[in-house]
Amino acid sequence: MSIWLSVPxxxxxxxxxxxxxxxxxxxxxxxxxxxxxxxxxxxxxxxxRNLVRLALSNAAQVRLLKAAAIRTLLFPADNPTFMAAKQAGARYNEMAQQRGGQTSLPPPHLAVFTAILQAVAADSQVPPQIAAAATTMLANTAQLPHLIFVCKTSKCFDKNKGRLEVALHPQCAEFLEGCTRTWVQQGAREMSGPAPRGPLERILADTLTEG
Incomplete structure (x- = not known):
């Protein structure tokens, strides 16, 4: 028997x-x-935050690899070799703008390094064997793309100085070492170790600190 209880x-x-x-x-x-x-x-x-940490970590590793693979020198801004390299870069930029991308140009680092070779070959302070090597390389420009990996100039915070970054094939190590010794005698300074954080890295690092 079922009993249903209805409660209002x-x-x-x-x-x-x-x-x-x-x-x-x-x-x-x-x-x-x-x-x-x-x-x-x-x-x-x-x-x-983790992405920022990853970006900072990758940037630090790139700076470390760059320090291991590329030689960086700070030149007096009026150094003849540095001025030749800087002017070559400026001419390249002008040519690129004039062509407007319609015609391809050789990579800019080749133009900059060619100017350096010309300056080295004409520099009386350079050891004769280094000057002769520069002349030989100028006579075989078709080989330069296989020998020159990095060559560029950039500004420094100090307007009286300029930065040159260069990386050559190992077979050019003796040549680059001879050039570096001459440049140091002329007032340049070779930088060692990773470069300090750049402006963007510092901004990202500050966001982590502030957070």
């Missing part, structure tokens, strides 16, 4: 049922959604 819902019963609903939810999952949004925001912030 009164105002007191409704109040009791409403008391079972967590305060501030209005019968919905509002706080849960807020917590989910907060968790998502925290996760995104953590991801961004």
């Amino acid at each position: 819902i009164t105002g007191q019963s409704e109040g009791a049922m409403e008391s079972l609903v967590p305060a501030g939810t209005n019968g919905t999952n509002g706080p849960a959604r807020k917590r989910a949004r907060a968790t998502t925001a925290d996760s995104m912030a953590t991801t961004i």
Whole structure:
């Protein structure tokens, strides 16, 4: 036998049922959604911070590899060799702008290094064997793309100095060493170890510190 009990819902019963609903939810999952949004925001912030850390780590490794593979020298801005390299880079930029991408040019580092070879060959302070090697390389320009990997100039914070970065094939190591000794005697300074952080790296590092 089944017994059905019918109980009328009164105002007191409704109040009791409403008391079972967590305060501030209005019968919905509002706080849960807020917590989910907060968790998502925290996760995104953590991801961004990790990406910044990864970028800084990669940049540090690049600076380390660059220090191992590329020789960097700081020249007096009026050094003849540095001036020749800088002017060659400026001429290359002008030619590239005039052509507007319609005609291809050789890589810029070849133009800069060719100017350095010409300056070395004409420099009376350079040892004769180094000057002769520069002349030989100028006579075989078709081989230069296989010998020159990096050669570029850039500005320094000190306007009285300029930076030269160069990397040659190992078979040119003796030639580059002879040039470097001469340049150091003329007032240049070879930099060793990784370069300091650049402006963008410092900005990223500051965001981690501030966070």
